[in-house]
Structures are given as C-alpha cells and as structure tokens.
Amino acid sequence: LVKRAFSSTSCRHTIKNVTVIGGGLMGSGIAQIAAQSGNQVTLVEVNPELLKKAETSIVTNLSRVAKKVYKDDTAAIQKYVEEAKSRIQGSTNPSTAVSDADLVVEAIVENLEVKHKLFKALDEAAPAKTLFASNTSSLSIGEIASVVNRKDRFGGLHFFNPVPVMKLLEIVKIPEQSEETYQAFLAWGKSVGKTCVTCKDTPGFIVNRLLVPYLAEAIRMLERGDASPRDIDTAMKLGAGHPMGPVELADYVGHDTTNSILEGWHKKYPDNPLFVPCDSTKELVRQKKLGVKTGEGYYKYNNLKYWLEN
Ligand code: NAI
Secondary structure (H helix, E strand, O other): OHHHHHHHHHHHOOOOEEEEEOOOHHHHHHHHHHHHOOOEEEEEOOOHHHHHHHHHHHHHHHHHHHHHHHOOOHHHHHHHHHHHHHOEEEEOOHHHHOOOOOEEEEOOOOOHHHHHHHHHHHHHHOOOOOEEEEOOOOOOHHHHHOOOOOHHHEEEEEEOOOOOOOOEEEEEEOOOOOHHHHHHHHHHHHHOOOEEEEEEOOOOOOHHHHHHHHHHHHHHHHHOOOOOHHHHHHHHHHHHOOOOOHHHHHHHHOHHHHHHHHHHHHHHOOOOHHHOOOHHHHHHHHOOOOEHHHOEOOOEOOOHHHHHHO
C-alpha cells in the first residue's frame, strides 16, 4: 500500500514535458540535457533566426557527447543525436509553448521587468499542473514570482555554465513553495544528471554569494597594491589548493557579469561592504576589456585556439 501511495504521488509530479524559455548560452544547454535525459522539450526564442542558432549549437554539443560515448561508431553517434534532437521542438510563442508543460525553465535576459512580463503571460497560459522555475543568477526568485498566482509551484533552478558539463544544480526555495514542488524539482534535477543542493532565496544563492565577493576582495587587494595579480593567483592556487586564482577566474567569468551582479546587490544592500563594485573592474567594463572572451581583462590573452573556438 505504501509503495502504491508513493508511486501515485510521484506519478502526479513526474516531469516529462519541459518548456525552456530563452535559447541563449544557458537555455540551449538546459534544453539539451533535458532532451538527452528523455524529456520532450519545447525551446522558445524571440525569433526563428535565434531558434535556429540555438538548435545548431545543441546539435554540435550533442555530437560531442555522442562521440565521447560511441567513439568511431558513426551510426550510433547519428542515432543518438537524431533521437535527442527529435525530442526538441522550437517555438516563438511562449503561451502556446507551455500548453502541456509539466515544467517551465526560464533562461531569458537578466531583467526583472522582462521576466515579470513573461511570467505573467505564462501564468495565464499554462495549465495548473505546470511548475515554473527561473535560472536567474542574481535576481530574487521571490520578486520574480511576485507576479504569478502559482507561488506554491515556483522556484529557482540555477544551473552553471556550461550546463552539459557542470554537475551542480542549485534549487532555490521561496516560502510559498510547496514540498511537492520542491520534491519534483529535486527528482527532475537528478534525472537530468545533476547533483542538487538546496538553499533559500538569498542573494547569489550559495555559489555566487561566496564566489563574487571573494573575486571582488581579490581585486580590491590588487587595487590597494597589496600584491600583484600573479602573486594573488599563485597564492590561492598553491596556498588554498584552488585550481584557478581569483584574478584569472574573474577574467574567465567576465567583468560585465560580475560587475552587474555586484551593482545589483549594492543597490539593494548598500551597507554590505562585500557587495561594493570595484573601481578597476568598472573601468575595464567601460573599456570593453571583459576578460578572456574579449582577449583582455586584468591579463592579456592571445591564445589563437581560444579565439577560433569562440
Ligand atoms: P543569453 O543572452 O545567452 O540568452 C538569453 C536568451 O534569451 C537570448 O537568446 C534572447 O534572445 C532570449 N530571450 C530574451 N527575451 C526572451 C523572451 N521574452 N522569450 C524568449 N526568449 C527570450 O543569456 P544567458 O547567459 O543564457 O542567461 C540567461 C539567464 O540565465 C539569465 O537570467 C542569467 O542570469 C542566468 N544564468 C546565466 C549564467 C551564465 O553563466 N551566463 C549562469 C547561470 C544563470
């Protein structure tokens, strides 16, 4: 009896149909892993060109995954890619795209107003069974959820870049979130191959709350002239066992990203000294020296291979 009751509960919340809104860096990765794991996926973009771009990037990545598994077996590679690809359909209409969704994962631009407009429309269009999640890095899940009626079926599903490679998924709770919703998020996160951690709706969740102020502290250290960028990086690699130093990591993440996260938090929590944006980073952003992706940040990068791949 217990087994039957359990299975009927889990049936009610089984996530099979997933709609991913936004097919950029994160959304295309989320759509890919969902399709790889057997979900039926609808991917939504603002126009057919961006949809095509997302689909091309997904197929390239699926081929990479398949080649690792099947080596030189081209027939098996093709079959794997075709099967996963056939589970993804594209759409430019968010409202129709959620008509049979068990879960919606939003991965559009990091702008509260734009997210509000989207979720308001989705809340009206989606059936009652549909769970909503945002992949936001720096906005409050509660604030994003404020425009929907289904707050019990809302949460954060925060993936890391690149989604198919990074093992972690942060599941963010809001006070209204039901236990059933949380359990469904957890089961789905595991089913797409992620290790899940849970936290409250706190700025930066777990990883970015610790990482972003740490990177900023390292930059403040070099701004004060306490140590050189190289010495700060070497110190943290050899002294703390980190695979990358904080200055090179900040270059890798991108100064536009970390600076806008800090600016958002600083505006909201002006008294927290850990959230104060760094002057030298602001200057780099002004000069469009965003780090590895533009070839220069605190360090210079002239790795031709990197440029060719990106
Ligand atoms: P991105 O700029 O690569 O992709 C966003 C995509 O959303 C664009 O292709 C855009 O055309 C599309 N879009 C915008 N408005 C839309 C709408 N109303 N309907 C459908 N599509 C729409 O951005 P990225 O990096 O993928 O970030 C997306 C979200 O994921 C943001 O909330 C960000 O904070 C979060 N995130 C980003 C991470 C990163 O490392 N880039 C890591 C974890 C979370």
